[in-house]
Amino acid sequence: MGLFVGCGNEKEKREVESTISLTGSIQPWKEVNIVPDVPGKVARIYVKEGDRVEQGQVLAELDTRTARLQLEQAEAGLAVAQANFNSASKDWERMQDLHEKGTVSPQQVEKVQLGYEAAKAQLQQAKSGLKLARHYLDVSLMKAPFGGIITGKSMNEGEYINPAMGGMGPGGGSVVTLMDLSRVKIEVHVSERDVGNIHIGQEARITVDTYRGRVFTGKVFNVNPTADPMTRSFVVEITVANPQMELRAGMFARVEIVTTEQKNVLLVPVDAILSEGGKSYAFVVERSRARRRSIQLGLQKGAMAELMSGLQEGEKIITIGKEMVKDGAAIVIEGGEAR
Numbered sequence: 001m002g003l004f005v006g007c008g009n010e011k012e013k014r015e016v017e018s019t020i021s022l023t024g025s026i027q028p029w030k031e032v033n034i035v036p037d038v039p040g041k042v043a044r045i046y047v048k049e050g051d052r053v054e055q056g057q058v059l060a061e062l063d064t065r066t067a068r069l070q071l072e073q074a075e076a077g078l079a080v081a082q083a084n085f086n087s088a089s090k091d092w093e094r095m096q097d098l099h100e101k102g103t104v105s106p107q108q109v110e111k112v113q114l115g116y117e118a119a120k121a122q123l124q125q126a127k128s129g130l131k132l133a134r135h136y137l138d139v140s141l142m143k144a145p146f147g148g149i150i151t152g153k154s155m156n157e158g159e160y161i162n163p164a165m166g167g168m169g170p171g172g173g174s175v176v177t178l179m180d181l182s183r184v185k186i187e188v189h190v191s192e193r194d195v196g197n198i199h200i201g202q203e204a205r206i207t208v209d210t211y212r213g214r215v216f217t218g219k220v221f222n223v224n225p226t227a228d229p230m231t232r233s234f235v236v237e238i239t240v241a242n243p244q245m246e247l248r249a250g251m252f253a254r255v256e257i258v259t260t261e262q263k264n265v266l267l268v269p270v271d272a273i274l275s276e277g278g279k280s281y282a283f284v285v286e287r288s289r290a291r292r293r294s295i296q297l298g299l300q301k302g303a304m305a306e307l308m309s310g311l312q313e314g315e316k317i318i319t320i321g322k323e324m325v326k327d328g329a330a331i332v333i334e335g336g337e338a339r
Helices: 065-101 106-139
Strands: 003-009 012-034 040-045 058-062 141-143 148-153 176-190 203-208 216-223 234-241 252-269 274-276 279-286 289-294 296-301 304-309 316-320 331-333
Touching: 012 148, 012 234, 058 176, 065 106, 176 252, 203 234, 234 252, 252 316
Parallel strands: 003 331
Antiparallel strands: 003 316, 012 176, 012 252, 040 058, 058 141, 148 176, 176 234, 203 216, 203 252, 216 234, 252 304, 274 279, 279 289, 279 316, 296 304
16 A cells, blocks of 8 residues: 655746845934034024935024124225225336336335235235135035935024034034935944855845835945954945935844845755755655655755755655655655645
8 A cells, every 4th residue: 555645846946045134223324413614603593303405505504793794894905905906006017117218216116016016915815815704604604515304403593612622512512413314324243154255236135123024125335344353243334225214313124135146946845855864855756656866955945945956857756744755665646736
């Protein structure tokens, strides 16, 4: 009497891949603390946390009363310097004509020439002063260096800020914080064992608890060549497009980096595989008898494993009752159809 077993087609072509699972925190693509180039009192702050801003948009400004007075003074100084230069230029032209006619002494020529050169230098100095005054007025406006979202506000109108103090002491800190979240990055730490399999451009799949069941796609864009001396791990950076800004800075992310990907790979069901002495084998149906076949497996994908060698086209693998089968035993396929 034959043994009743269940069997299935041994070959199924699918895509198979190998991945490395990691975790990390989502970070903004760019982040900057907005501070003025010069110290002063914060007169106006035009944005609040959560506002989206465009590149070049004015976010805040300092009290410009002093800067405007300096600009007026510089403009007046330039007008005086220009008038003096015009007068000195005419004197110098007239003196050159008289010198050619020989009606003036060399000392007189030198005196007028020195006056002309001094007026010319004073004009240049006045122009530079005006340019500087305009610069001070311009930098009193704090503009967005890139488009993004305001994520923090550290100062209030009327407070004094001194960029030279950084984040320390009175006047230190920033006015607002700006992040570019149209693209985000994730830093993950990869072990020595795995880092050799990771390369720039590889696909990464990202999931976060906020959007359960949804997968975001990213790419590896940097692999640090130096290991952390304490953990012996390597920092790998992944970038993810985030046009709707759904991914937010600080979110916990689960990352799968696809290190190997093969298409049209022959797969066999894992539940049909047996092992002995560290080697894999399976039973196939041959003329109503079980025949043992040594097989070589590759990557595994869920309930299927990559078949490297050992089976022939058209053979069917025994799945149900395989543990009770012996090589050459008579069998009856239960149900009559491949499973």
